[in-house]
Amino acid sequence: MFHLLCNRVSTTVPVRPLYSRMNKTQDLWRQPRSHLYRTHYVHTGTSSGQPSNVTGRIWGLAQRYICQSPCRTIKFPVGGLKFILGPLFVTVSARLLGNVAYCHADVNNNILLQLKTKETEPEFDWHILWEFVKPQFFALFGAVLLAFGAAILNIQIPLMLGDLVNVVARYLREHSGNYIKEMRGPALKLLGLYGLQGLLTTGYIILLSRVGERVAADMRKTLFQSLLRQDVAFFDANKTGMLVNRLTGDIQEFKSSFKLVVSQGLRSVTQTVGCFVSLYLISPKLTGMTVVILPCLVGAGALIGSFLRKLSRLAQEQVSKATGVADEALGNVRTVKAFAMEEREMQLYAWEVDKSCEMNESLGSGIAVFQGMSNVVLNCIVLGTIFAGGSLMAGDEMSPGDLMSFLVASQTVQRSLASISILFGQMVRGLSSGARVFEYLSLEPIIPLSGGGHIPSKSLTGRVDFKNITFSYPTRPAQTILKNFNLTIPPCKTVAIVGESGGGKSTVASLLERFYDPSSGVIMLDGLDIRTLDPSWLRGHVIGYINQEPVLFGSSVMENIRFGKPEATDAEVIHAAKQANAHRFITGFPDGYNTLVGERGVTMSGGQKQRIAIARALIKNPSILILDEATSALDSESERVVQEALDRAITGRTVLVIAHRLSTIQRAELICVMSNGRIVEAGTHIELISKGGMYADLIRRQRSEGKK
Numbered sequence: 001m002f003h004l005l006c007n008r009v010s011t012t013v014p015v016r017p018l019y020s021r022m023n024k025t026q027d028l029w030r031q032p033r034s035h036l037y038r039t040h041y042v043h044t045g046t047s048s049g050q051p052s053n054v055t056g057r058i059w060g061l062a063q064r065y066i067c068q069s070p071c072r073t074i075k076f077p078v079g080g081l082k083f084i085l086g087p088l089f090v091t092v093s094a095r096l097l098g099n100v101a102y103c104h105a106d107v108n109n110n111i112l113l114q115l116k117t118k119e120t121e122p123e124f125d126w127h128i129l130w131e132f133v134k135p136q137f138f139a140l141f142g143a144v145l146l147a148f149g150a151a152i153l154n155i156q157i158p159l160m161l162g163d164l165v166n167v168v169a170r171y172l173r174e175h176s177g178n179y180i181k182e183m184r185g186p187a188l189k190l191l192g193l194y195g196l197q198g199l200l201t202t203g204y205i206i207l208l209s210r211v212g213e214r215v216a217a218d219m220r221k222t223l224f225q226s227l228l229r230q231d232v233a234f235f236d237a238n239k240t241g242m243l244v245n246r247l248t249g250d251i252q253e254f255k256s257s258f259k260l261v262v263s264q265g266l267r268s269v270t271q272t273v274g275c276f277v278s279l280y281l282i283s284p285k286l287t288g289m290t291v292v293i294l295p296c297l298v299g300a301g302a303l304i305g306s307f308l309r310k311l312s313r314l315a316q317e318q319v320s321k322a323t324g325v326a327d328e329a330l331g332n333v334r335t336v337k338a339f340a341m342e343e344r345e346m347q348l349y350a351w352e353v354d355k356s357c358e359m360n361e362s363l364g365s366g367i368a369v370f371q372g373m374s375n376v377v378l379n380c381i382v383l384g385t386i387f388a389g390g391s392l393m394a395g396d397e398m399s400p401g402d403l404m405s406f407l408v409a410s411q412t413v414q415r416s417l418a419s420i421s422i423l424f425g426q427m428v429r430g431l432s433s434g435a436r437v438f439e440y441l442s443l444e445p446i447i448p449l450s451g452g453g454h455i456p457s458k459s460l461t462g463r464v465d466f467k468n469i470t471f472s473y474p475t476r477p478a479q480t481i482l483k484n485f486n487l488t489i490p491p492c493k494t495v496a497i498v499g500e501s502g503g504g505k506s507t508v509a510s511l512l513e514r515f516y517d518p519s520s521g522v523i524m525l526d527g528l529d530i531r532t533l534d535p536s537w538l539r540g541h542v543i544g545y546i547n548q549e550p551v552l553f554g555s556s557v558m559e560n561i562r563f564g565k566p567e568a569t570d571a572e573v574i575h576a577a578k579q580a581n582a583h584r585f586i587t588g589f590p591d592g593y594n595t596l597v598g599e600r601g602v603t604m605s606g607g608q609k610q611r612i613a614i615a616r617a618l619i620k621n622p623s624i625l626i627l628d629e630a631t632s633a634l635d636s637e638s639e640r641v642v643q644e645a646l647d648r649a650i651t652g653r654t655v656l657v658i659a660h661r662l663s664t665i666q667r668a669e670l671i672c673v674m675s676n677g678r679i680v681e682a683g684t685h686i687e688l689i690s691k692g693g694m695y696a697d698l699i700r701r702q703r704s705e706g707k708k
């Protein structure tokens, strides 16, 4: 019954897979259940033009609560019983399931419920780990065998030490025979054992570190690929710092845990079991005593250990907070200096560092007390063993060699048990780091990077049609940015969009680039729905995009221009630079095209950066050019040179100009004025001026601002 309802709901509540399961060919990324949590979001129906079906919504919501995926906002239109009962039902069910619903009203007094689901930790998927480990299987298997061998030899050592002590004890007792001769055999055997154990240990550590490094390197590469494949909406919702931390910190943590757990875990478990057997064989009575005391000690150690680990995690978090402050201040050093905020940033950093220092000091003291106490306790156990063992020796139930073997073996057991409790904590940390990494490996973008879509065989004329576009950003589904937006850009014509700030002009450009897909409506390119075209081809070959603040990569001018077409020859780069009015200033640098532009292009002026960006866009010879406020950040001289380059660049192309400075678009074939996500006026400059509407008003305002 519920299943049927859910099916019905899926037709009334538009649910779009945000990060859906990867297809069969990539079945290595079998998704853990936790991904269901982030799998869907709901568009607010009425605002995206969908029919409002409150019953459907409530059931959809219940369904989503049951699989715990986050719904953002749900709207209950004003009036009727549903208006009262709907929010009540949702709020109560949200509470019962441990989630939260915030209730508020919009301008029309509709009730809007914002829902937040419980934060859930991603689950660890062993299948994904196996896919990374598989290529290293033989190395890992070899490492496991060697570690196992080393652990077994370690069990032998206490027994052989006992044999040696027995020889000494007998010699001291009887004073007969040849001491050297009698000692030589067991001593050489023990030496051989030490040597072999050393070899096995070296072997497994080398193999394991190779496996760990290769697995981590593969994970880094795959995660980076997966992140770069994501669409822009993903980056709107996730902070770059956090993503970089998954690439670095989480993978590092996972690698260390992996190596430690495989090597020491195996060794500790084998040694604990083996040594316990040896202890029992040497003296069941003494073993009985140990069995009673050891678990209590290990339990206490584990408790204190978990407290210390918590302290250590807090200290680590504090260190990353301090690093975050430094990172932000150094990354935005010009803004810090411009506002003379160096002192404040220094104090902020010092405060965070002092806090981390205090935490690390407490941690250090905790570890010191723990280690001091464990030493005392362990020595007391040795004392107790000698005390009890001595009485057994007096009763001829044990030889001195047996006591020696017992002491060494029980120390090995203590060490192994202690390391198992530490390893357990490490394993938990490693698994949660791994799960955080795997979470992003399994994501599939809504808009794929390439593939699937087709590449037209004939060249495009460049006609663009926006038909009935309604759009909300995925991170803010409740706010509709474009409402039934319609616009046609004929081939090789220039269309400009102007209007109030925040009116949705840049959003139109982002949709044409297919950074996002509209909630409803369609964008056509030469009569083809752009969703059917290959996005990579669309962005790489058809559309050139130049915006207000172009970002350059920290390499040479030549490489930056070639970024638009990696296979371009030097001659093509120079030709593009000439078209962009950039050749003169580039050749004026001592290193010419090999001049390094600095991080994000800091060593270039605004106008120079803009012209390099124009050359970068022109080198791919796009049929469509988007100029998003391309000259608004420049002074009038730079603007003149850049505008000259742009005038040359737009000839023979379809151009969409988004402009603040209205002086730059007066020659456009069509000027559209946008307000509140809609085109409210359209025409040529002359037509719009004579109409005396919003455009004429904007022109008047800009002129009077210019005079001031």
Ligand SMILES: Nc1ncnc2c1ncn2[C@@H]1O[C@H](COP(=O)(O)OP(=O)(O)OP(=O)(O)O)[C@@H](O)[C@H]1O
Binding pocket: 236, 473, 475, 476, 481, 500, 501, 502, 503, 504, 505, 506, 507, 508
């Ligand atoms: N990535 C985003 N996620 C969520 N909302 C966004 C995003 N980008 C823009 N917006 C919102 O969309 C609305 C339209 O923004 P847009 O950048 O298209 O306006 P604009 O007309 O180009 O403004 P301006 O002239 O100031 O550049 C704004 O309210 C803005 O806050």
